[in-house]
Amino acid sequence: FSKYSLDIINTSHLPAETKDGFRVTIKANIEMIDEIPSVITYGAEGVGLLRTEFLYLSKKGLPKEEDLYSVYREMVERLNPYPVTIRTLDIGGDKFVSSVPLCEEMNPALGLRAIRLCLREPELFKTQLRAILRASAHGEVKILFPLISGKMEIIEAREILEEAKQELKQKNHPFDENIQVGIMIEVPTAVMMADVLAKEVDFFSIGTNDLIQYSLAIDRVNERVAHLYEPLHPAILRMLQKTVDAAHAHGIEVAVCGEMAGEPMYVPVLLGMGVDEFSMNAIVVPRIKKMIRGISQEKCKELFNELLEESTAIAIRRRLLKFLSDYY
Amino acid sequence: FSKYSLDIINTSHLPAETKDGFRVTIKANIEMIDEIPSVITYGAEGVGLLRTEFLYLSKKGLPKEEDLYSVYREMVERLNPYPVTIRTLDIGGDKFVSSVPLCEEMNPALGLRAIRLCLREPELFKTQLRAILRASAHGEVKILFPLISGKMEIIEAREILEEAKQELKQKNHPFDENIQVGIMIEVPTAVMMADVLAKEVDFFSIGTNDLIQYSLAIDRVNERVAHLYEPLHPAILRMLQKTVDAAHAHGIEVAVCGEMAGEPMYVPVLLGMGVDEFSMNAIVVPRIKKMIRGISQEKCKELFNELLEESTAIAIRRRLLKFLSDYY
Ligand SMILES: [Mg+2]
Ligand SMILES: [Mg+2]
Numbered sequence: 315f316s317k318y319s320l321d322i323i324n325t326s327h328l329p330a331e332t333k334d335g336f337r338v339t340i341k342a343n344i345e346m347i348d349e350i351p352s353v354i355t356y357g358a359e360g361v362g363l364l365r366t367e368f369l370y371l372s373k374k375g376l377p378k379e380e381d382l383y384s385v386y387r388e389m390v391e392r393l394n395p396y397p398v399t400i401r402t403l404d405i406g407g408d409k410f411v412s413s414v415p416l417c418e419e420m421n422p423a424l425g426l427r428a429i430r431l432c433l434r435e436p437e438l439f440k441t442q443l444r445a446i447l448r449a450s451a452h453g454e455v456k457i458l459f460p461l462i463s464g465k466m467e468i469i470e471a472r473e474i475l476e477e478a479k480q481e482l483k484q485k486n487h488p489f490d491e492n493i494q495v496g497i498m499i500e501v502p503t504a505v506m507m508a509d510v511l512a513k514e515v516d517f518f519s520i521g522t523n524d525l526i527q528y529s530l531a532i533d534r535v536n537e538r539v540a541h542l543y544e545p546l547h548p549a550i551l552r553m554l555q556k557t558v559d560a561a562h563a564h565g566i567e568v569a570v571c572g573e574m575a576g577e578p579m580y581v582p583v584l585l586g587m588g589v590d591e592f593s594m595n596a597i598v599v600p601r602i603k604k605m606i607r608g609i610s611q612e613k614c615k616e617l618f619n620e621l622l623e624e625s626t627a628i629a630i631r632r633r634l635l636k637f638l639s640d641y642y
Numbered sequence: 643f644s645k646y647s648l649d650i651i652n653t654s655h656l657p658a659e660t661k662d663g664f665r666v667t668i669k670a671n672i673e674m675i676d677e678i679p680s681v682i683t684y685g686a687e688g689v690g691l692l693r694t695e696f697l698y699l700s701k702k703g704l705p706k707e708e709d710l711y712s713v714y715r716e717m718v719e720r721l722n723p724y725p726v727t728i729r730t731l732d733i734g735g736d737k738f739v740s741s742v743p744l745c746e747e748m749n750p751a752l753g754l755r756a757i758r759l760c761l762r763e764p765e766l767f768k769t770q771l772r773a774i775l776r777a778s779a780h781g782e783v784k785i786l787f788p789l790i791s792g793k794m795e796i797i798e799a800r801e802i803l804e805e806a807k808q809e810l811k812q813k814n815h816p817f818d819e820n821i822q823v824g825i826m827i828e829v830p831t832a833v834m835m836a837d838v839l840a841k842e843v844d845f846f847s848i849g850t851n852d853l854i855q856y857s858l859a860i861d862r863v864n865e866r867v868a869h870l871y872e873p874l875h876p877a878i879l880r881m882l883q884k885t886v887d888a889a890h891a892h893g894i895e896v897a898v899c900g901e902m903a904g905e906p907m908y909v910p911v912l913l914g915m916g917v918d919e920f921s922m923n924a925i926v927v928p929r930i931k932k933m934i935r936g937i938s939q940e941k942c943k944e945l946f947n948e949l950l951e952e953s954t955a956i957a958i959r960r961r962l963l964k965f966l967s968d969y970y
Contacts, residue, residue: 423749424861430870463858464875465953502830502857503877510876510953524859529830530791531856533752542758547792548838549831625793625838 325607326357326600330592332585336611340603341399342596343571347385350392352596357603360396362593363458363519363571364389366442367405376438382445387452394453399496399519399569399593400446402439402471404428404460423533428461433470443478450490458519462497462504468514500524500572505553508560518561519593522572526550545574546583546630551621555587562588569593581605582637586618609641653935654685654928658920660913664939668931669727670924671899675713678720680924685931688724690921691786691847691899692717694770695733704766710773715780722781727824727847727897727921728774730767730799732756732788751852751861756789761798771806778818786847790825790832796842828852828900833881836888846889847921850900854878873902874911874958879949883915890916897921909933910965914946937969 330340341362342353353361369377369385390398406427419425432439449455459471472495482489497514499505500521512518526545527534534543544550554570561568569591574580576594578601584592585606592602617637624630658668669690670681681689697705697713718726734755747753760767777783787799800823810817825842827833828849840846854873855862862871872878882898889896897919902908904922906929912920913934920930945965952958 419861419864419866421749421751421861421864424751424855424859424867425864426866430867461859463860463870464877464955466956501859503875506857506877506880507953527752528856528859529834531752531789531829531852533747533749536747536749536753538747538754539752539758542791547831549792549834552834625835627792628794 322600325604330603330606332611334610339591341593356596356599358599361398364400379441379445383448386449390449390453397454399456401458406431440478447489450493451488456494458496460498463501502529508557512564517567519569519571522574544627546627558587578605582614586614650928653932658931658934660939662938667919669921684924684927686927689726692728707769707773711776714777718777718781725782727784727786729786734759768806775817778821779816784822786824788826791829830857836885840892845895847897847899850902872955874955886915906933910942914942
């Protein structure tokens with residue numbers, strides 16, 4: 315074991331707090347039950363993004379409410395008292411499901427995906443929502459809607475959620491009446507409307523992967539343009555800041571659950587803009603915690619303001635690298 | 643001939659000026675030489691968007707500089723003294739070319755397209771730029787770069803343009819040394835950086851089709867989501883306004899060359915935000931001129947400010963329809 319590895323292990327269960335006392339929450343992105351031990355081991359404080367596509371990828375047809383409930387319940391119970399944010403079905407696009415009627419699309423990333431598909435198939439959606447709600451009787455659960463582009467989708471999704479609640483009440487199934495509802499910020503229009511959307515939900519979770527992809531009109535899995543995918547594009551920094559500022563102005567918290575949150579070099583950037591929660595693959599939690607504990611937020615704020623003055627990603631990257639070599 | 647048709651014909655050669663004297667420029671979007679008579683007939687004041695993909699779609703290989711030059715020259719001469727804005731090659735995505743090496747992409751709209759392709763193939767790009775420059779010796783020509791996402795692409799494209807100019811000088815080919823250079827605003831990051839980009843170019847041309855598509859993450863040719871494509875989404879109005887305001891703050895003009903510019907119902911919206919130029923299919927020029935001449939810009943500004951207060955496309959559409967029925 316190197317000294318670095320030991321350090322990492324020793325830090326992993328300490329709070330994710332900067333030198334000047336800014337406390338952030340570190341959570342894990344997971345998909346399967348067998349990832350739960352790693353969430354605890356690596357020191358995450360719950361699950362910030364539970365991907366739920368897996369149970370829909372079976373060829374045996376759509377999962378039943380009971381099947382979903384038993385999996386969600388087990389996860390919630392095993393993670394209790396830590397909270398679990400369950401993202402509703404995010405299929406379509408690059409993820410294909412045999413049971414859900416998806417035909418071929420020319421640009422699947424711009425197609426019938428995620429919340430759009432769920433609003434089009436309300437019974438499919440409501441089945442999942444009932445299962446999530448029932449799991450909320452066994453620990454802290456939050457609901458996260460993906461690919462929201464504006465206020466109407468939130469209203470429609472909340473209506474279906476309300477129906478699901480009423481159905482459960484009629485059957486005397488317990489659930490958390492005050493379950494928190496958040497949205498992914500990953501469509502450019504959601505950033506533009508962040509001030510309006512912040513009034514409609516309990517939290518934001520920024521999906522940097524899709525947000526960067528749509529904002530730059532770049533498919534990052536396309537190797538011919540992947541080099542143009544750029545988290546440090548000045549427009550992306552402005553969009554992230556706009557989102558965080560709008561959330562805070564309305565008293566709600568912002569998580570980042572895209573890959574940016576799990577990449578050590580971006581830690582000072584996200585701290586500088588005031589992100590409240592980082593959610594990432596469990597295995598990188600210790601490294602990110604160590605990064606956070608090694609710096610003051612004040613310094614990161616100064617850095618972030620400097621980065622916002624730059625007009626190209628190249629210049630931003632140069633400044634950030636200088637900062638990293640100065641302080642780490 | 644109905645009275646309406648006669649009215650249209652009578653208005654088509656009058657200036658596109660609102661009742662309170664706000665003068666906008668109306669131009670045509672064209673692709674082929676045989677469309678030139680219609681530009682004049684319908685009363686357009688030049689070409690705001692000359693699509694140049696056509697000559698690259700031949701199976702006989704890439705067009706030569708002389709081939710391009712002779713077509714551009716004929717167009718420019720026949721439209722003289724009206725200006726012609728020539729958009730550089732915008733292929734890739736949904737447009738396929740046999741001569742240019744394009745492989746299959748999963749999401750072509752987010753792939754190697756337009757300026758990205760041209761910056762990757764500088765000789766292909768420079769050949770077209772030399773032909774455009776040479777045409778500028780025969781009338782007023784402006785260059786328009788598509789799919790710009792940030793400042794670096796403008797710098798790179800301008801470098802190649804500079805090389806093209808030097809090469810023409812060495813061969814003693816005349817061209818307009820002060821040729822204007824503009825960019826399409828159609829990628830969300832370009833909107834976010836509009837204040838920075840406005841310092842780098844002579845004009846903006848908003849491509850509403852792609853801008854709306856990327857901003858909402860909607861492929862509008864995909865019939866499964868086409869209903870979600872929404873020019874009146876509040877985020878889109880904010881983005882258009884942000885672009886116009888940034889341009890005007892830096893003393894440059896803004897054209898709209900997407901389909902929004904040729905749709906009568908959006909005329910008051912675009913007038914209200916202060917768009918300087920509308921470019922559209924020639925055939926709709928008379929109708930749009932009649933719409934413009936029938937209203938005062940002051941009223942449109944009031945309308946636009948009211949629309950910005952709304953938080954959903956439905957409410958915006960309702961207000962706009964009320965306005966249209968009140969004033970037309
Ligand atoms: Mg996503
Ligand atoms: Mg376009």
